[in-house]
Amino acid sequence: MTVAKRVEANDPETPWLGRIGRLAAPFIGLFLVLGIFVAIEPEAFASARNAQTIAVQTVVVGIGAIGMCFVIVSGGIDLSIGSVIALASVTGALTLDAGHSPSSALAVSAGTGVACGLLNGGLVTSLRIPPFIVTLGMLGIARGLAKLLSSNQRIAPPPESVGWLEGFVDKTPEPSWLLVAPAVWSLLVIAVVAGLVLRRTPFGVHVVAIGSNEQTARLCGVAVRRTKIVVYVLCGLGAGIAGAVTLGRLGVGDPTTAVGLELQIIAAVVIGGASLSGGEGGILGTMIGAFMLSALSAGCTLAGIDNSVQEIIIGGIIVAAVTIDGVRHRRNRA
């Protein structure tokens, strides 16, 4: 019975086949989304301009999702990421407003994210509270702090002070041979580095090990607490950078931006093949997931589909992705 099934699993099988299988679902989803919108709005959707828009929109979700991917693979979750992005955009805007350079603004935004991540990781590991609860708390705290710092107003620094941050996310970049905004290229570089770190370094293996079987990781001398803290800090760092990118795009620090964005970011990671119970997930899949979501929202906007309907669609996709994940697990375990 169970014994027989276990023996079957011993059949020689190429390991990369399994990974391709896991990546198949996000690819199919992506092509489905692209296909549908190309069919509905062939002119507008399949244009270079729209491709540039989608690419830029991917940056915020994508950078956030890279950090989130580490968190989810380690068996955790970070619900506070949307609020932290808003907070980081506000602190960055305040820095510009105070007359500092765009680079300092980026540093301050990133630092804001790191601080939130440190707090998340510290609470998760030292108080042994489930990450779901800790980061739910942070969701409220960061959002409240953003509103407090900005007195509930958008912080609009002088337009010229935004400087290179604006060009960084410009859909039609200077010079034009870049094709897409520098931020998109940066995202790609960050993704490649993150992918290598997750798969090809002891740190990455430790993250997977913690999500896969935390006891084992501890037994093998993995610094479980430190690794977990670093993972939340990475996620916070991603949120901070995403906040700076948001600031560049909007030109203002908005305490009410990125509400519910955590859902999209988590969805990108899960669509990309990660398991919410930890141990599984990858950067490539996450990037596909992020790209699919921004293609979806760009397409909806072009097709004149209402925002509220978009939210319903994204919610449905999340449920579908998690269901597929569950089915795959049941099959693996049988």
Place this chain on the structure above:
Amino acid sequence: MSETTSPGGVPLLAMREVRKRFGGVHALRGVSLEIERGEVHALVGENGAGKSTLMKILSGIESPDAGEMDFLGRPWRPTGPVDARRGGIAMIHQELALAPHLSVAENIALGVEPRRVPFLGSVSPLDLRSMRKRSEDVLRRLGHGDLDPGRRTGDLPAAVRQIVEIGRALASEASVVVMDEPTSSLGRRDADRLLELVGRLRDEGLAIVYISHFLEEIRRVADRYTVIRDGVTVSTGRMADQSDEGLVERMIGRSLDAVFPPGGRSPGEIRLRARAIAGRSLPVDASIEAHRGEILGIAGLVGAGRTEFLRCLAGLDPTDRGALEIHGRKIRHSASVRSRMRAGLGFLSEDRKGEGLALAMSVGENLLLPRLRPIARGGLLSSRRMDEAASVWLDRLAIRTGGSTAAAGTSSGGNQQKIAIARLLHQDADVLLLDEPTRGIDIGSKVQVYGLLDRLARDGRTIVMTSGHLPELLGICDRIAVMHRGVLGPARPAGAWTESSLMSEAVLGGADADGEEAA
């Protein structure tokens, strides 16, 4: 205390008067152990005797409260499991300690990954080539050279996963390997192979501490043994100088005569009658009659279909043919588990951890789950009333736990099993279908379960039980039937069977066994 001293010279490893307390629990109250070079040393004792704790101290996972340890002639004070592994002592755990999502090579190297640019620390690129080579080397040593180190560990069968864990120990060049109940999750053939492997590693010069409940295994591989009971070393010596009975008596601390309850029960009228029932999981019709006050045993090999038969009776697996009666009342095929429970059926799963108990829930919740309504007042449960109701059963069955509010998973195996049986009694079942009620529990608890089953039968309950252990069936059942490849044979009085006639019918099937009996 010690019956033979070590044959001259300094032992490879010595632990002296080691003590350890967990809160109020004295896990170790002075244990001494000596391991020689190149020996397999069996560490035996009942569940909770302290074997795992002692070995966790040896391998750096726990630190001792008192006592001394020497290894290779020097004091041994590992600061953690990795330190111990580097120092030469590695442990293979009772619950397999592997990360299922990582590859074989990654698991073997976990915690000590080779780095290509060491000064980058843990974000240095991994040295994949040497990681792979290291794994291939140890796997070859373990006779699994054909296993691809790139395979995902979770996809491998349990026996191979165990090899991976042993590989982790060998990769660190350990000279002492501790194996804590390594065969408990393996089937017969894989267990045999593991025992051969243990012999081979000894011949390579490794010292192995081998913990197991199974005396046959210990007989096969061990050179010497140490028995601990209640956290104290009670006996140590050479296997050749000690009988199985002697070992068991030292483990349980009393004589063996009192294992099975005395016979002399008198079964009454028929209470459970299954006529030619069959279903998807039970392709061949099976019939059985069980009486009031009777213990009816079902023998058979693993996979013979005993579990499926009991599950069909309990309504957990669907049936589509045949007739089932309890107390003379017909039970329809479509009758739910719940309605069968109301008719008096109670089922005990063989898979205690996976299915039988919700280990994270409290003892009381587990025990009372099937029948909460009588305990509720105005539809509300109060923890006081639950505690009262549960405590009655805990007392009556002498169940030792941390109280009714402790998580069920914190009790020992034997007590968990008693909780599961108590649940059937609370449910007020009078036909108990018990699948392997003594599996995985130690000898002392088994004796208590035998006594409990005897008492329940004398109180008028009907018990149908399976067991893979023939002496147990012969010792406690009134009648026994054998199941062979899905075919259930007729039940005969226990006195008409012997261990060998049961075995031959289990292996060969009814017809052949009859022939042998006639001969």
